[in-house]
Amino acid sequence: MDAARFRKAFAILKRLYPVRNWALGRGSFDVLVSIILSQNSTDLVTERVMGDLRSRGPITPESLLAKSQSQLVGILRPAGLARQKVPRIRAVARRVIRDYGGDLNRLRAMDTVTAREALMALPGVGPKTADVWLALVARRNTMPVDTHIHRLTRRWRLAPSENYAEVTTALKALIPPRSRFLGHLVLIEFGRDLCHARHPECGLCPVYDLCDAADRLPRKG
Numbered sequence: 001m002d003a004a005r006f007r008k009a010f011a012i013l014k015r016l017y018p019v020r021n022w023a024l025g026r027g028s029f030d031v032l033v034s035i036i037l038s039q040n041s042t043d044l045v046t047e048r049v050m051g052d053l054r055s056r057g058p059i060t061p062e063s064l065l066a067k068s069q070s071q072l073v074g075i076l077r078p079a080g081l082a083r084q085k086v087p088r089i090r091a092v093a094r095r096v097i098r099d100y101g102g103d104l105n106r107l108r109a110m111d112t113v114t115a116r117e118a119l120m121a122l123p124g125v126g127p128k129t130a131d132v133w134l135a136l137v138a139r140r141n142t143m144p145v146d147t148h149i150h151r152l153t154r155r156w157r158l159a160p161s162e163n164y165a166e167v168t169t170a171l172k173a174l175i176p177p178r179s180r181f182l183g184h185l186v187l188i189e190f191g192r193d194l195c196h197a198r199h200p201e202c203g204l205c206p207v208y209d210l211c212d213a214a215d216r217l218p219r220k221g
């Protein structure tokens with residue numbers, strides 16, 4: 001898909017998929033925990049589990065460390081991989097206390113490059129987690145790339161490779177800074193809703209005529 005077609009498709013999808021910033025009103029550490037927890041989990045389950053955790057008090061590095069490892073595993077188990085995720089989250093909590101006095105908001109005062117490096121210096125925080133946090137909490141013009149966006153860029157041949165940095169750079173060249181903050185959520189919603197990994201619902205697709213995916217399915221009738 002060339003740039004002109006992508007921009008048309010993106011404009012259509014933005015109109016059809018109204019998204020909201022789910023991080024609004026949440027604490028910056030709470031959001032980071034949500035992003036880590038959401039890996040290998042669905043949004044619905046992540047939200048339910050985070051709600052359960054939040055019902056026991058505000059999610060801060062201190063409140064997480066006040067709970068035992070087994071208590072946290074019990075609460076977070078529905079989100080999957082709790083035995084791996086809990087030690088990671090606790091390690092992040094310890095580092096946020098050590099490096100930022102427990103206040104992750106300190107990163108919001110940094111420029112984007114420095115804040116991204118600081119996030120990625122936290123245990124187990126990779127470029128995607130850092131970019132999502134920067135977009136939703138600090139309203140920076142990062143372009144987070146998850147599995148759905150990876151699939152779309154592969155189908156539409158927008159990036160030269162599957163490498164995270166190359167995909168995000170290619171998308172930044174196509175999506176203006178002001179549209180990236182919520183734009184990445186639009187692409188995720190479209191990927192979830194219709195452009196599935198297996199059996200994409202091409203017959204219902206609003207950008208069918210713009211799509212040149214090799215695995216685009218023919219429309220019936």
Ligand code: SF4
Binds near residue numbers: 155196202217
């Ligand atoms: S036509 Fe099919 S493959 Fe192309 S974007 Fe739509 S759902 Fe995805």
